[in-house]
Amino acid sequence: MFPEVLTEKKIDFDKLRLILGDEVETAPERYSFTWNGKKQAMQLAQKSTTATLKPNKEKSKNWDETKNIYIEGDNLEVLKLLQKSYSNKVKMIYVDPPYNTGGDFVYKDSFGDNLNNYLEQTGQIDSQGNKLSTNSDTDGRFHTNWLNMMYPRLKLARNLLTEDGVIFISIDDKEVDNLRKVCDEIFGPTNFVNAISVKMSESSGVKMAHTSKRLPKLKEYVLIYKKKDIILKDIKIAKEKWDDEYKSIMTEITEEEWNKMSEIISDVERSESDFTFVKKLLDKANYMSLSKYFREKEITSNEEKNKFKYANAWRIFQTVSMGSGTSSEIVESRRNLLKKIFFPYVTSTGQLYVIKGDFDESSRKPRMQVLFAQDYLSYHPGIFGQILRQLG
Numbered sequence: 116m117f118p119e120v121l122t123e124k125k126i127d128f129d130k131l132r133l134i135l136g137d138e139v140e141t142a143p144e145r146y147s148f149t150w151n152g153k154k155q156a157m158q159l160a161q162k163s164t165t166a167t168l169k170p171n172k173e174k175s176k177n178w179d180e181t182k183n184i185y186i187e188g189d190n191l192e193v194l195k196l197l198q199k200s201y202s203n204k205v206k207m208i209y210v211d212p213p214y215n216t217g218g219d220f221v222y223k224d225s226f227g228d229n230l231n232n233y234l235e236q237t238g239q240i241d242s243q244g245n246k247l248s249t250n251s252d253t254d255g256r257f258h259t260n261w262l263n264m265m266y267p268r269l270k271l272a273r274n275l276l277t278e279d280g281v282i283f284i285s286i287d288d289k290e291v292d293n294l295r296k297v298c299d300e301i302f303g304p305t306n307f308v309n310a311i312s313v314k315m316s317e318s319s320g321v322k323m324a325h326t327s328k329r330l331p332k333l334k335e336y337v338l339i340y341k342k343k344d345i346i347l348k349d350i351k352i353a354k355e356k357w358d359d360e361y362k363s364i365m366t367e368i369t370e371e372e373w374n375k376m377s378e379i380i381s382d383v384e385r386s387e388s389d390f391t392f393v394k395k396l397l398d399k400a401n402y403m404s405l406s407k408y409f410r411e412k413e414i415t416s417n418e419e420k421n422k423f424k425y426a427n428a429w430r431i432f433q434t435v436s437m438g439s440g441t442s443s444e445i446v447e448s449r450r451n452l453l454k455k456i457f458f459p460y461v462t463s464t465g466q467l468y469v470i471k472g473d474f475d476e477s478s479r480k481p482r483m484q485v486l487f488a489q490d491y492l493s494y495h496p497g498i499f500g501q502i503l504r505q506l507g
Contacts, residue, residue, distance in 0.1 A: 148296045151256065152263045160267035164195040194271035205275040208282040212268075215261040215290050258293060265294070269301050276342040281308065287335045298340050308339040308347075351493035357424055358433075361488040364408050365430040365457075366401045373429050377489075383465040390459065390467075397457035397469065405431060428488040434471050436480035445483060446476055457485070 121127070168186065172178050186193050272282060282302075286294050291310075299307065312334050365373075376396055379389040405424075414420055424431060436442070445460055455472045462468070474483040 148300060150259045150262050152259060153266070156263045156266040157270070159191075160270040162195075164192050166192040166196060168196055191268055191271070194268060194275075198271065198274055201275050203275070203277055206277055206280050208272050208276065208280070210269075210272065210282065210284045212265060212284065212286070213261070214287045215257070216287075258290070261290060262293060262297065265297060266301075269297060273301055273342060278343045279345050280342045281345050282340050282342075284338045284340075285313075285335060286338060288332065291336050291338070294338060298338060302340040302342065306341045306343070308341055308345070311337040311339065313337055350495055352495075353493050354491075357421065358488070358491065360433045361424075361428075361431050361486075361491075362405045363402050363432050363434075364405050364427065365432060365485075366403065368396060368400050368430065370429055372396055373487075377429075377487075380467045380469070385467070390461070393459045393467070393469075397459060398455065400457050402432075402456065402471075424488070425492070428492055431488045432485045433488075434474070434482040435484050435486055436482050437468075437484050439480075442481060442483065445470055446481075449476075 166188070175181070269282075269284075276282065284294060284298070295307075295310075313336065314334050316333055318331055318333060376393050379385050379393055382389070409415070409420060409423075414423055437445070441462065448460060449455075449458070449470075449472055458470050458472055460468045460470050469485040470483050471485050474481040
């Protein structure tokens, strides 16, 4: 009758009394994110460890020269051990935690010696009286157990990051909201960078069997948090094949001239002489279809054509439509330019566009803006991270 009173499959009697109109607490309400055991989880991150690292030279490679370390052990204890030597020294951390799907997350019901805890959880010794169990979603503390495991580990991981360090954490739908809240508390909400969506599979196979009840799961997430300040480098990914919309080629200009024009276009603080350079360059430029160019130059094989297109992407282009307001202004500008083949146009915000002058003015959305293939041979993945799956 009142589904909202159920929290982790147990009745929240405070919510029930509120719904039924019983007298409720009158203390000021405030937003908070809490769970059973949070205080102990916070204390656990501060508790010192009695563990030590034992070198294993027999299994190591290049012991005296290597700068890499592989550590096997309970990850909470290892993180504590790393605090002294690596605090504020780690540039990037990637965490692939248990997703809490009901079978992948194993935890101890009673805590004993830390080494035994690790050996038991990894199946290397028997429990010796300590019960091991998966975190089933029928457990009344399904989310609580996971949060108690994650909090101290993330807290200690943050300590290791440099001031410009960043952490990436993989997760799926089951705990992404709780992970975001925990990380907001540990790293601060202003240090949230992005949530990347990672395509993990296609819409086919067994996952399509119950689409009448729910949409198929095709993606997971990577949450990104910084410790303080970071500078993101531009990421460019090469496209797998040529875009056939780029089917015209600009002639009568050199690659050196085009490169200078490209720099001027990207600089909103360009000078009057810069604009004059672009104008004079476009005055002498001409164009023809790529297919005609191939015929004239007797470029016949597909291999030769592809090689030429990538080598000359700087001057191969397509035209696209622009916003209605900008288009109207450009139509007016063209009437004063004696039907030039190409001309530059600067918007009120300082953006400079190359315009192809023979566009169809009667079209509802005339294709007038020139886009060069050189600028679109690669793309930025943004928050869609299929590339992460391809690389990892």
